[in-house]
Amino acid sequence: MTDMNKALELATRVVDYIEKDTLTDADKKAIHDESIANFNENYNPGWLEYRKSVSTDSAFIEWEDEDDVFRDLNGTEFIDCLGGFGIFICGHNNQEIKKTVRAQLDRFSLHSQELVDPLRGYLAKLLAMITPGDLQYSFFTNGGAEAVEMALKLARLATGGRWYISTVGAFHGKSMGAISMGGKGAYREDYIPMIQQVQHVEYGNAEAMETAVKNLQTVGEKVAAIIVEPVQGEAGVIIPPKGYLKKLREIADKYGVALIFDEIQTGLGRTGTMWRCEAEDVTPDIMTFGKASSGGVVPITGIIARPWTYEKSGAGTGTEGKMFDNPWILGSPTFGGNPLACAAFISTIKYMLKNDIPKQSKEKGDYYLAGLKKLQEKYPTVLLDYRGAGMLICMEFPEAEVGYTVTKHMFERKVMVAGTLVNAKTVRIEPPATQSYETIDKVLTALDESLAATKADFNL
Numbered sequence: 222m223t224d225m226n227k228a229l230e231l232a233t234r235v236v237d238y239i240e241k242d243t244l245t246d247a248d249k250k251a252i253h254d255e256s257i258a259n260f261n262e263n264y265n266p267g268w269l270e271y272r273k274s275v276s277t278d279s280a281f282i283e284w285e286d287e288d289d290v291f292r293d294l295n296g297t298e299f300i301d302c303l304g305g306f307g308i309f310i311c312g313h314n315n316q317e318i319k320k321t322v323r324a325q326l327d328r329f330s331l332h333s334q335e336l337v338d339p340l341r342g343y344l345a346k347l348l349a350m351i352t353p354g355d356l357q358y359s360f361f362t363n364g365g366a367e368a369v370e371m372a373l374k375l376a377r378l379a380t381g382g383r384w385y386i387s388t389v390g391a392f393h394g395k396s397m398g399a400i401s402m403g404g405k406g407a408y409r410e411d412y413i414p415m416i417q418q419v420q421h422v423e424y425g426n427a428e429a430m431e432t433a434v435k436n437l438q439t440v441g442e443k444v445a446a447i448i449v450e451p452v453q454g455e456a457g458v459i460i461p462p463k464g465y466l467k468k469l470r471e472i473a474d475k476y477g478v479a480l481i482f483d484e485i486q487t488g489l490g491r492t493g494t495m496w497r498c499e500a501e502d503v504t505p506d507i508m509t510f511g512k513a514s515s516g517g518v519v520p521i522t523g524i525i526a527r528p529w530t531y532e533k534s535g536a537g538t539g540t541e542g543k544m545f546d547n548p549w550i551l552g553s554p555t556f557g558g559n560p561l562a563c564a565a566f567i568s569t570i571k572y573m574l575k576n577d578i579p580k581q582s583k584e585k586g587d588y589y590l591a592g593l594k595k596l597q598e599k600y601p602t603v604l605l606d607y608r609g610a611g612m613l614i615c616m617e618f619p620e621a622e623v624g625y626t627v628t629k630h631m632f633e634r635k636v637m638v639a640g641t642l643v644n645a646k647t648v649r650i651e652p653p654a655t656q657s658y659e660t661i662d663k664v665l666t667a668l669d670e671s672l673a674a675t676k677a678d679f680n681l
Contacts, residue, residue: 249294253282286313289656291637302664303637304651307454307486307512310582310612311572312655318516321568322561331559340563347570348525351495354504358531360551361523361558365485365511366394368522371552372507373398373446376479378551379506379530382445385416386433388424392455393448393483402448405456418442424453425461427468434476446479446507447472451497454486457647458608458615466501473506479530485511485522486613490573490654493583493611500610506530516569521562581654582611585661589614589650592665600672602681603627614650619681621646626678630671636664 238248260268281293289312290298301313311318325340332338345359360375362368373385387393391404401416403409404424420437422429434444447469453459466482473480482505487497491513494500498508507530511522556562572578586609593607593616606617618624621644628640628648639649652664675681 244294252294253280256282288312288314289653289660298635299632300636300652300660300664300667302650302652303639304612304653305512305517306639306649307491307613307651308515309517309653310490310513310578311516311569311576312653313517315516315518315572317572318518318565318568321564322518325560325564328560330561331556334555338558338560338563340560340567341558344558344563344567347567348510351570351574352508352525353496353499353502355527356504356508356525357528359523359525361521361562362552362554363520363522363556363562364394365509365522366396366399367552367554367557368485368509368511368524369393369399369402369448369483370396372448372481372483372509372524373402374551375507375524375526375530376446376481379533380443380445380477380479382443382478384418384420384437384442384444386430386444386447387419387421388430388449388453389421390424390453390456390459391421391448391450391483392453393450424449424456424459425465427465427472430469431472431475434472434478438476444476444478446481448481448483450483450487451500452487452492452610452613454613454649457617458610458613458649460608460610464501466498466503470503470505479506481505481507481509483509485509487610489513489569490578490582491611491613491651493579493586495573495579497610514566514569515562516565516572518569519562519565521558521566523558576655578654579611585652585654585656585658586611586614588658588661589665592661596665596669596672599669600676603672603676603679609650612650612652612654612656616648616650618646618648623675623679623681624648626675627668627671630674631667634667634670636667 238244238252281297283291284294285292289301291301291313292298301309341361348359349357360371362371377383385402387402387404389404391402393399393402395408397412397415400408400412401419404421409415420433422433430447434447437444449469451466469480482498484496484498488510489495498505507524507526509524514521590607590609597604597607603618603623604616605619608615618627624640624645624647628638628645631638639651
């Protein structure tokens with residue numbers, strides 16, 4: 222029922238909470254109680270029950286963050302090894318990046334949609350400078366799935382193809398196009414039928430990929446693109462055999478299809494190089510980016526593509542083609558590439574280069590893996606396996622319930638990792654690259670204790 226007066230009263234009170242330097246005990250209680258009610262009554266009614274947090278109650282209401290920790294309303298501090306599933310590579314509440322965003326906020330927040338907004342151009346130029354090969358043209362979006370949608374559409378415009386080849390276990394987002402590429406039945410089943418011209422092959426199997434492309438082309442079906450994660454993140458940090466990405470490049474060239482690398486989670490320093498595809502010195506035709514792009518401050522995602530993809534589409538070349546006739550055919554997100562987001566991304570690139578975030582990820586990731594090796598040897602019946610690249614790390618357990626129990630014990634010790642009740646056979650560790658070695662040692666100690674407790678819980 223509409224009630225504008227009560228809505229104004231509530232909005233005024235919440236704005237006051239946000240703008241206050243210090244909350245009273247009464248404020249904290251109101252925020253806690255109302256937050257739980259709001260989620261149950263007005264947000265997603267299943268979220269609190271399912272929750273991605275492994276706390277046993279709703280006592281913890283996230284309120285502030287800093288460096289490699291976040292805090293609840295009462296100042297309870299958690300070490301963050303979940304990292305927003307890859308967002309906080311430069312740390313929480315990064316003051317250098319926020320300083321840039323504040324300056325832009327005071328100048329103007331959103332662009333007119335008509336005049337040339339310079340930050341979008343500067344960001345596109347910077348991306349061309351820090352990405353491999355001849356990747357050149359960028360298009361900015363707001364979320365990862367949206368970026369994947371743009372990549373799929375550009376591949377169709379560039380090649381004239383209609384089929385896509387993805388991989389089993391893949392995760393590319395949850396919009397209809399992106400989830401069609403996904404390789405997990407649990408995410409797809411409720412939405413079938415989706416985009417029909419999609420095939421999935423075994424990840425890491427280049428021969429299977431070539432067979433799928435070849436067979437379709439042989440019977441007259443044109444393939445638009447191969448789409449893969451250079452490392453499968455959500456599937457459990459699955460690292461393909463060495464040479465896999467290079468072989469995919471050869472297959473794409475041989476059959477005239479676009480090669481899309483989804484680097485939303487693996488890119489921008491997460492795996493120990495600026496982009497994971499650099500590990501094999503491979504340049505895709507289209508590459509998505511996101512997660513770490515925001516600097517943990519303002520969301521921004523997008524794609525960058527090689528010139529031929531636009532030339533074949535006629536974009537900006539003066540030749541015939543749909544993208545030249547209609548530059549918005551790829552997409553026209555109102556907030557894509559807005560000045561605040563671009564300012565955040567530009568400042569993030571500066572911070573990453575100045576502080577060599579890829580190198581920090583590599584060295585600290587190796588340190589984590591050395592610690593996990595000792596723990597796996599100590600608790601082989603609990604921690605079955607571990608693997609990782611940079612600060613994208615995964616632990617594997619005998620079953621989801623075991624992994625979930627480990628994450629609960631970690632949470633009790635004020636360490637947050639990526640594990641949910643239905644998806645914890647593999648549990649990711651994705652901390653900021655700025656996390657200190659002292660904190661890493663604390664995490665490994667908490668993990669040691671949690672593995673011991675879980676071993677006792679299950680009599681493993």
